[in-house]
Amino acid sequence: MEPDLTLLRELVEGTPILSTHPGRGVPEEWICQVEAMLGPLPPSYRWWLTEYGSGTLGGAGIATIAPPNLRVYADDDLTAPWRLADGLLCFYAEPDCGDSYHFVHPGHRSPGSVASAEWPVVRRDVFGDEEPFAESFAGFLSISVARAAGLGDGPTPALARLWRSTPGVLLPNGVMIYGPQIITERNETYEVDDYAPHWVLIGDDSGGGGLFMRRHGRDRASVHHLDFGAISSDTVAASEKVADDLLVWLRGGAAIPGRQSTLGQ
Structure with a gap:
């Protein structure tokens, strides 16, 4: 299902493991510049950028879009050269050399996958092994919050499937x-x-x-x-x-x- 942005805001602003800066979003012009390079960004991540600009999950930063004059030097910028490889775009890495999380670029999705403006998320461990994690950036935040709260991926399999796309x-x-x-x-x-x-x-x-x-x-x-x-x-x-x-x-x-x-x- 498509992410519910009202409930996503409640999730983002109501959980202690997420730290954000409401009202300090990335300018639309900067987002369009990045989209000219990568294609249209997934809607829930684009919403995150326009609402908060940057933020942390569990103390580690989520990729942002840096000012154009600093972009080439900014390691936290979404377009940093190391982030994109083999059709995967890294936007978050756990602290202390933990797992990393990557968008699957639309051009590299598996045959037969469901068409969506959202980009699926995969988790890659320190050994390079990958597994599907969420169906959207909103789902990534939802499952991350659920696990931190001791809920696993969800109290029932059906709810877990829903949360992989939207936090309710x-x-x-x-x-x-x-x-x-x-x-x-x-x-x-x-x-x-x-x-x-x-x-x-x-x-x-x-x-x-x-x-x-x-x-x-x-x-x-x-x-x-x-x-x-x-x-x-x-x-x-x-x-x-x-x-x-x-x-x-x-x-x-x-x-x-x-x-x-x-x-x-």
């Missing part, structure tokens, strides 16, 4: 799927671990109802809907199943039978 979703009908910046707080607020320990609250309908998925077992893919006031293991298990596949449901508009959007009322 807010749809026009009011359905919201939480990102790593908020999911723990929401589960604590509604005491899900106490009342329904085999379930995780993954979102809500903006009208008093929660969306739940099983933490364990054979069925970790279906999504269930239940009013917050009725949470228990038995009631969630017997609640209305609204989807067999989270991402397919979201792409189709995430309809909940008998519910209408409360937004704007």
Whole structure:
């Protein structure tokens, strides 16, 4: 799914492992100069550059765009010669010679990969081995924050797939799927671990109802809907199943039978 920039801002400005400078974005002219060299930058990374310009993750800098008169000398500039090799563009490296993270340039994607303006991200370890990490820069930040918070890639496989693209979703009908910046707080607020320990609250309908998925077992893919006031293991298990596949449901508009959007009322 395409990154939700509103929720991405919440993620960036609400987590202690990210340090940014709001309002000190890179000028559009500089971005266009770099795009003339590299092609259109992935939208969520471009948004990051225009909003913050630079920043750090876990104390290590994320590549930026330096002033034109300093670009040739700036090691943190996205166009530094060492960053681009074999179709991979390095934009972040962990501290102390840790893993590095690279955009896959559109011209070097695998045959049959899904077409998107976003650039996938791969992780390369110190031995040079690579593995897919995220589907976008927003997903890179989302998974990084999730892992730092002890959430792994996500509490369910479906949520992990979503977070690899975006830190949550807010749809026009009011359905919201939480990102790593908020999911723990929401589960604590509604005491899900106490009342329904085999379930995780993954979102809500903006009208008093929660969306739940099983933490364990054979069925970790279906999504269930239940009013917050009725949470228990038995009631969630017997609640209305609204989807067999989270991402397919979201792409189709995430309809909940008998519910209408409360937004704007």
